[in-house]
Amino acid sequence: MRRKSVVYIAIVLVFVVVSQALRYLALEGVIDRCNTDGGGARAISACTELIRRSPINFVAYYNRGNAYQDLCERDRAIADFTKAIEIDPQYALAYNNRAWTFAQIGKPDEGLPDVEKSLLLHPADARALNTRGHIFEALGRTDEAIADFRRSLSQNPVNQDSQQAVKRLNAGPQESQTAPLGRENR
Numbered sequence: 001m002r003r004k005s006v007v008y009i010a011i012v013l014v015f016v017v018v019s020q021a022l023r024y025l026a027l028e029g030v031i032d033r034c035n036t037d038g039g040g041a042r043a044i045s046a047c048t049e050l051i052r053r054s055p056i057n058f059v060a061y062y063n064r065g066n067a068y069q070d071l072c073e074r075d076r077a078i079a080d081f082t083k084a085i086e087i088d089p090q091y092a093l094a095y096n097n098r099a100w101t102f103a104q105i106g107k108p109d110e111g112l113p114d115v116e117k118s119l120l121l122h123p124a125d126a127r128a129l130n131t132r133g134h135i136f137e138a139l140g141r142t143d144e145a146i147a148d149f150r151r152s153l154s155q156n157p158v159n160q161d162s163q164q165a166v167k168r169l170n171a172g173p174q175e176s177q178t179a180p181l182g183r184e185n186r
Contacts, residue, residue: 034063043067058087062094069097074105092121096128099135108138126155130162137165146171 033046047064050057065080081098084091095118102111112135118128133148146169152162 034060040067040070044071056087058084058091058094061087062091062097065094065097065101069101074101077101090121092118092125092128095121096125096131099128100131103131103135103138108135111135112139124155126152126159126162129155130159130165133162133165137169142169145169 031050034043034050044064044067047060047067050060051064054060061080061084065077065084068074068077068080078098078101081094081101084094085098088094095114099111099114099118102108102114112132115128115132115135118125119132122128129148129152133145133152136142136145136148146166149162149165149169150171152159153166156162
């Protein structure tokens with residue numbers, strides 16, 4: 001009798017493992033399309049399916065937000081970045097992208113706290129420094145914008161957006177490490 005119980009338990013365990021493996025394999029294609037489909041409607045569809053299957057997958061919300069951003073559906077992008085942050089409040093990329101989206105819709109003042117949070121989580125993130133530079137520029141805080149663009153370039157010297165911003169703001173070349181931060185928490 002004991003031997004039958006052990007065999008039965010083994011069969012059940014094998015069934016559970018195999019079903020989980022099959023579920024993962026079926027999900028793997030959806031994950032790949034959500035993560036690497038290059039944006040657009042196909043990525044949105046894949047990410048939506050992934051969210052349906054795994055509602056706490058904050059990366060799927062982030063990726064779908066990026067896809068909405070690519071399609072200029074800014075309100076939907078903000079909603080998805082917000083959901084990603086609700087699930088993982090330490091997800092710096094979602095804060096940065098929501099800040100960038102706010103800046104793109106003419107609400108840089110709403111984006112500033114988000115990019116500040118992103119930089120609090122990852123102080124040397126070149127993308128977030130670039131985003132904050134644009135937000136400072138939009139807010140008329142030119143010196144702080146230049147400092148952030150330069151700090152961005154110190155982290156990623158080939159960032160063309162930061163290079164163009166420094167030129168656009170008529171800031172001469174200067175070592176990024178000597179640029180004032182302008183923020184006491186940096």
